[in-house]
Amino acid sequence: MxxxxxxxxxxxxxxxxxxxxxxxxxxxxxxxxxxxxxxxxxxxxxxxxxxxxxxxxxxxxxxxxxxxxxxxxxxxxxxxxxxxxxxxxxxxxxxxxxxxxxxxxxxxxxxxxxxxxxxxxxxxxxxxxxxxxxxxxxxxxxxxxxxxxxxxxxxxxxxxxxxxxxxxxxxxxxxxxxxxxxxxxxxxxxxxxxxxxxxxxxxxxxxxxxxxxxxxxxxxxxxxxLPMQPAAPVSRLQARRQLGIDAHQTVLLAVVESTTVARKQTNLIYEVATQFPNIQWEIAGHYTNGTLAGSNMRLHGFISNNSYMQLLYTAADAVVIPSAEDNLPNVMLEAFACGTPVLSFAVGGMQQYVVPGLTGYTSTNMSAEGLQQLIQQWLDAPQQPEADVIRQFAQQHFDxxxxxxxxxxxxxxxxxxxxx
The missing domain is CATH 3.40.50.2000 (Glycogen Phosphorylase B;)
Structure with a gap:
């Protein structure tokens, strides 16, 4: 065959x-x-x-x-x-x-x-x-x-x-x-x-x-x-040490395909980031200079090194995907493989695989206000999703x-x- x-x-x-x-x-x-x-x-x-x-x-x-x-x-x-x-x-x-x-x-x-x-x-x-x-x-x-x-x-x-x-x-x-x-x-x-x-x-x-x-x-x-040979998992603390991120800082990661793709709603990241000055945002991917900028944002640019990208996923407390319409983003699968929860709108594959409290949280309000409420819901949760449970979920569904x-x-x- x-x-x-x-x-x-x-x-x-x-x-x-x-x-x-x-x-x-x-x-x-x-x-x-x-x-x-x-x-x-x-x-x-x-x-x-x-x-x-x-x-x-x-x-x-x-x-x-x-x-x-x-x-x-x-x-x-x-x-x-x-x-x-x-x-x-x-x-x-x-x-x-x-x-x-x-x-x-x-x-x-x-x-x-x-x-x-x-x-x-x-x-x-x-x-x-x-x-x-x-x-x-x-x-x-x-x-x-x-x-x-x-x-x-x-x-x-x-x-x-x-x-x-x-x-x-x-x-x-x-x-x-x-x-x-x-x-x-x-x-x-x-x-x-x-x-x-x-x-x-x-x-x-x-x-x-x-x-x-x-x-x-x-x-x-x-x-x-998932990728055939994922990197050996490191702890969140180890990843942050290698990336120079404060061990006690709350960190959100956004992987930006392009700031010109309206459906990805990258603009919401900037609008919401200013509402959470105590959260450090790590931004990776393609973006136009000046479209993403803020005192609590660190811009990494496009990353082709898979090991470096996996460190970013692991170092983050959660990954934000603000798409208004999407299929099954690789970003979500890669975040899960690194044991990191996803915060997204309830669209496409996210509404199926982002399980509230288990692998992340979703919102049906696809606006800056909705994203702000989603992040606040995650911050206020009495117990955060566990990395080992998320990795196990990823293997169960995407092996x-x-x-x-x-x-x-x-x-x-x-x-x-x-x-x-």
Whole structure:
């Protein structure tokens, strides 16, 4: 059984989750490959990670490939014309769109022309916006490959946008959003059978089941997994000594993906931090200079060193995730793995895995006031969540070996659905 994971690149939250699964499958003995469009680093044959490359053909192979390409262009002429019309409308709307990410279901390359995928048994899609030509991919995959798709955001079951948050903010694009959604739905129907959609949490599973794709996707709930080899745990006191943090200081950690992503509500951190002058805030990640600044804030910038990041998680008394909409943030899993509770709004995977008093606290009031009340609730709690209990919870729900086994079982079931 050969499984090929398809992801736009190897960086970012979705890619990190996909990469961890790939490594877990490799360690479990599965012939797993990780296939990306953007290199962003050197390929690693030992870890079976490769990037898309223009196929090298001899004269006869070039003629054959050209003929196949022309055949599929003829087969999908109507879809390509429809895509062009949507692209013209999209270009006209784009200057007025305010969104984290917007994408049409088109790409420059057809990945099924790559020899690596031609002999695959299972193609496991991950974050593939701008990577696959959906109007051609599902037709060519029909009867040839078993397909599954991990939904790292809502784009596979929506139109232009990747979260409801941006759909609501851009009513001027509502008609195009519906046109793109209908186009994607017709593309998926070409596969001829339901695509198995892997939801990392029950919220995402419900989104699939309530979407227009419900009849064409079989939703299963399998969460992300923890890193295969987490660092040996250190105590909170040891972590603080190494980071130069006062042992008696109350510390909150925020890992910022970007201050420009509105749904992440990073601005709430600054608004609330001023209300708790006795709390020290450690801020890691991408942010614009000046957007996060305060006498009780220490800015670390983007951290690529996993060991340093784990020290920050361990040194913090709690990790704050103020997203208004999210899936299953790796930050939450990484915090749990280090025994640190999470304070978040009750959205996405947080409402499922942030268990009040056990692994953290949540609030349904997604505002600065709500975050302030949440932090105060945590401070006033008679007993704080215990690090060992949180780590045990993380192993119970996100253990890499167990998650890999769940995927193996799913793959075996998928193989039985292909024509013999």
């Amino acid at each position: 050969k499984v090929v994971h398809v992801c736009l690149n190897k960086n970012g939250g979705a890619a990190a989750a996909a990469w961890r699964l790939h490594l877990a499958l490799l360690q479990s003995g599965v012939n797993s490959w990780f296939y990306t469009l953007e290199p962003r680093g050197a390929e690693d044959p030992a870890q079976q990670w490769i990037c898309w490359k223009e196929p090298k053909y001899n004269c006869w192979q070039r003629i054959k490939a050209y003929s196949i390409r022309k055949y599929w262009q003829w087969q999908t002429a109507g879809s390509r014309k429809e895509l062009h019309t949507m692209a013209v409308t999209y270009a006209a709307l784009l200057p007025g769109i305010t969104a984290e990410m917007v994408s049409l279901p088109d790409a420059q390359k057809n990945i099924l022309e790559d020899p690596l995928l031609q002999d695959a048994d299972i193609i496991h899609l991950h974050w593939v916006a701008l990577f696959i030509k959906q109007h051609e991919f599902f037709r060519r995959a029909r009867g040839r490959y078993a397909l599954c798709w991990t939904l790292h955001d809502l784009n596979p079951i929506s139109g232009l946008f990747h979260y409801h948050y941006d759909v609501k903010r851009n009513p001027q694009a509502a008609l195009l959003e519906q046109e793109v959604l209908a186009f994607k739905l017709r593309c998926m129907q070409e596969y001829g059978q339901p695509v198995v959609a892997i939801a990392p949490n029950t919220w995402m599973q419900q989104q699939i089941q309530q979407s227009d794709f419900a009849a064409h996707m079989q939703a299963v709930d399998i969460p992300y997994c 890499a070996q167990h998650i890999a086994q769940q995927h193996q079982q799913l793959y075996q079931q998928l193989l039985t659905t292909l024509p013999s």
